[in-house]
Amino acid sequence: MAMPDPENIFEHHDHRQCRHEAMRQVSDSCARQHLRLTPLRARVLEILLESHRAMGAYEILERLREEGQAGQPPTVYRALEFLVTHGFVHRLERLNAFMACCHVNRGTDKRHEPLFLICNSCRKVAEAPLGVLGRKIDRQAGAMGFVAQSRVVEVLGLCPACRGELENG
Amino acid sequence: MAMPDPENIFEHHDHRQCRHEAMRQVSDSCARQHLRLTPLRARVLEILLESHRAMGAYEILERLREEGQAGQPPTVYRALEFLVTHGFVHRLERLNAFMACCHVNRGTDKRHEPLFLICNSCRKVAEAPLGVLGRKIDRQAGAMGFVAQSRVVEVLGLCPACRGELENG
DNA sequence: TTCCGTATTGTTACTTTATAACATTTAATC
DNA sequence: GATTAAATGTTATAAAGTAACAATACGGAA
Structure with missing residues (x-):
């Protein structure tokens, strides 16, 4: 998946392509790291990639059930736990929601923490x-004697389209 | 309440004094802004200040009930909504929890968003x-055409004391 | 291959967190 | 004091997440 144009990360693009x-x-x-991307885990990731939100x-869970797959909450939460732990999916704290990672580690297999x-x-x-x-936040924390291990950075506001609507209409 | 020494924000201090x-x-x-700090809202804030966490x-809610005050979830959530809206209490997204603000706007009545x-x-x-x-994060968002309205910045890691324990014990 | 131990998934039941909707009370203004 | 809006009380339920244990699938050793 190509790195999105920084100015256009809210724009549409070829979802099917980026999904595959x-x-x-x-x-x-997963292969490189000897992680097991089981059918269930893969399917949960695919659902997130398909919805693209x-x-x-x-x-x-509901989506899985529609497809006839077994479905109780722990099924989904466990798959999500795997995907989040390895950086393939992100959790949005503010929304209690999950989103497929848009720029998966290319070759490095390193988790990254986005904004x-x-x-x-x-x-x-x-x-x-x-x-x-990220480093600046860590340094700020370090100044208080705190060792940063992970970060949550979520900005709420108006995307380009909605900002435009407010200004024009 | 005095601004905490940046190097000692995890340290103990005179809670009663800072609380009052x-x-x-x-x-x-609230008086300056014509906001109503009702007994219920004040009590919820006090509980948070007392616990200091x-x-x-x-x-x-449980604390309120112990004191004989009425108690159903909406009671607490509404008081918290007021306190959070006006910046007297912060919500920790990662913990689904609330904390009294440590350095209330002195005279400015402006909300602030901390780390x-x-x-x-x-x-x-x-x-x-x-x-x-904060401004750097806003600028980063602005570079994507996004207008920042509020920020969530939470760092997880080890506080000075726990870091020390790991290193020594 | 067959067996064993571990990782994964299935299943039941439950906890925690949060909100909708409407009744009642309190407070501010005229 | 009557009117209106804001705040609180109350009932019920939605939404999010997890504990505990059973069943199954998988990967490697004998």
Whole structure:
């Protein structure tokens, strides 16, 4: 999956293409790390990639049930736990929801922690690189004697489209 | 309430003193803004200040009930909504919990969004100023065409005490 | 291959967190 | 004091997440 144009991460693009490439990358990453991407785990990831937005666990569960797969909450939560632990899916704390990672580690198999942009108007979510901010946050924490292990950075506001609507209409 | 020494925000201090000063500041701020700090709202804030840590809504509810006050979930959630809206209490997304603000707006009545340091070991939480990082995060979001309205920044890791224990014991 | 131990999934039941909807009370303003 | 809006009380339920144990599938050793 190509790195999204930073100015257009809210824009549409070829979902099917990006979906298949993401699946392949995750599959490769699992193979390299001897992780088991079981059918259930793969299916949960696919559902997230297909929807291409943040989904609640119970929404995913419903989708699984529609397909005849077994379905109780722990099934989904366990698959999500695996996917989140290995960085293939992100959890949005503010929304109690999950989203497939948009730029899976290419070859590095390293988890990364992004910045999430959550639109207050249309509820769309974009994932952007945290970049140098991650280190700055760690340094800020370090100044208080705190050792940072992971970060949650979520920004709420207006996406380009909704901002435009407010300004024009 | 004095601004905490940045290097000691996890340290103990005179809770009773800081509690009373915080109540007074919130009370003043409400008066200036024509907000109604009702007995219920004041009591919920006091409970949070007394505990001096992050508490779940139901934990607060239980405390209220012990005191004979009426108690159903909406009671607490509504008080918390008021307190959070006006910046007297913060919500910790990662913990589904609430914490009294440690450095209430002094005279400015402006909400501020801090950085939270959550200890993975002892679960203590410290509130630190986000400082210039807030603007940097907004700028990062702005580069994607996004208008930031509010931020969630929570760092998980080890507080000074727990870090010390790991290193020494 | 067959057996064994471990990882994964299935299943039941439950806990925790949060909110909708409407009744009642309290408070501010005229 | 009557009117209206804000706040609280109350009932019921939705939404999110987990504990505990049973059944199954898988990966490697004998």
